[in-house]
Amino acid sequence: MLSNQQPQLIAVVPAAGVGSRMRSDRPKQYLKIHGITVLEHTVNKLLSHKLIGKVIIAISENDEYFPKLDLARNPDVIRVVGGGERADSVMSALRYVVNHFSTEWVLVHDAARPCFQLSDVDTLIDASFKNHIGGILASPVTDTMKRGDTSGRIEHTIDRRDMWHAFTPQMFKVKLLFNALSGALDSGVSITDEASALEWSGTKPELVKGQTSNIKITQPEDLALAAFYISRDKG
Template structure:
């Protein structure tokens, strides 16, 4: 595992305001138990002993973050994000590079509050096996179907080598910043950090993560996340 606590900077893209889940605020600010989703996510990252700082990319009109207790934490740095996730990650990487250009970035979704330290530890340990970087992922367990535009099944997809991509995703800051910048200039569809690395010819490693590391996307996910967090306590 990394033993230099100055070499890991967590990146949290939290600038999106489009997904409100039928609520009056962005989903990362919805209540999950005693705190918001984002507050839980930040607590996990801030409290990890090997993460030196957390850079969060916020929407320029964000009216909620300042009210979180975590907003004033000395580990946390704020930047203004962009219109897409990739733009926000790049803005945070630019800041992280001024902090420590030789550091590694641990990019994590703001709406994944159930992340645990043990999964972070597994990802950090993987650096010796995957010096090019790696992501947390979960093997696909269900039968996978491909459909046409009308919702009809066209074929069954072999699931043996398929994975669900999770976060965090873990890469050297300078390499990820360069690949993400070039991919955006080339107008490549970047869905996560690994896709920018793949576009540049890098093959990131896969590290099996816990299946309870869910992304809160739909209203039902809030109840599921609450269940997972209550069982972890």
Template sequence: MRSFIKLSNNLNYWAVVPAAGVGQRMGSACPKQYLSLLGKPILQHTLEKLLQTNVQGVVVSLAAEDNYWSQLPTLPRVWTAPGGTERSDSVRHALEKLLTFPEVKPNDWVLVHDAARPCVRVSDIQNLMQTVADYPIGGLLANPVRDTMKRADTQNCVTETVSRQQLWHALTPQMFRLQLLYDALTTAAIQGYPVTDESQAIELMGYSPVLVSSHPDNIKITHPDDLALAALFLQQQNNV
């Protein structure tokens, strides 16, 4: 594991939400982050959760042809940035926007959260922030794998059973130092290495992020059936 100098935690927290995707697997006419969930767009639920924490502000990366963002209510401390071809590009553009703010420090914390994870619990976000605050590199919400894991070939036939010991499902938010994350994503882009989440970019720099357990209702809305499940989870959370 690469060494890292521990820095002061007297810094601000910011959030980034990449929302430039079209959500093809949902099969809907509009991007999935704008589908209605309990009377609000999914993205609005997500932003409201983040704004309930002590983040200083949120930058949302939007596609150039996005015609839906203007239909959301104006939320305080929310800015936009251009989206990119890949998720990592959208996150990088949002970080570039943050780095132009005079009050932002390179070592501030930034939390990157999926637009389509509206069920994340505020308590889980706060637990991530508190747990990782004393960790020099950063970390992410995740869940240990509970099911038996199978590897398949191109015909979906099992080739082996994979041990689930020490395997985790990576979730979001993922929280890292702003400049470190920007450098990691930029390096991956220059090298042409496709990264599917922020932790992977940090790992490629030689660091080992810490995993922080999340409640299992922190689902990502990907398929049509997920909408009903997300609605159930949100209703359960609101009734607690």
């Protein structure tokens, strides 16, 4: 049983990226939807979950935008210095968790995914507690999948059976993820999400079906879609 000072779950949000594909004057996590930054939408929603007590945000050392947000003065939000790659930022946050908290589980969530559903997080938490390893929110692929060649032409069609789109949050035991991610990075393995580090270590995380509205903002047109989903959920 955790003490009153120890949160049941901690969420890690890597937010050191620059989001160059957005063609904006600032990183995408600081673009606004309905007058609030994407990062604020994401973090405030995480903190609204009954089991998440703290959010650790990994941002770049010279970030000029975060100190201006109310999040910077929220006692449940902790800032750590992120790295050049997503995995480096997650490792920085995990080190803080290991050194300051005794909580067993951690969730990692993209800063640019403000449209996730708390009910999906509930399902992910329940599944992780039951399988004792963890899992990720994901959605089965429904589109026809093509593999292209180096010239931009179709090489062949990929069988979409058993293929999933990976979302976040991704939830794992702290020590399990820390060891897998640090081992993968030390070995020079390319890590695109936390589950890939677990896969590299020989562990098979669970796929937990989530809603397809859990989009990641990567292109300018994604802002309008995210604004729609956020308005729909509030309505």
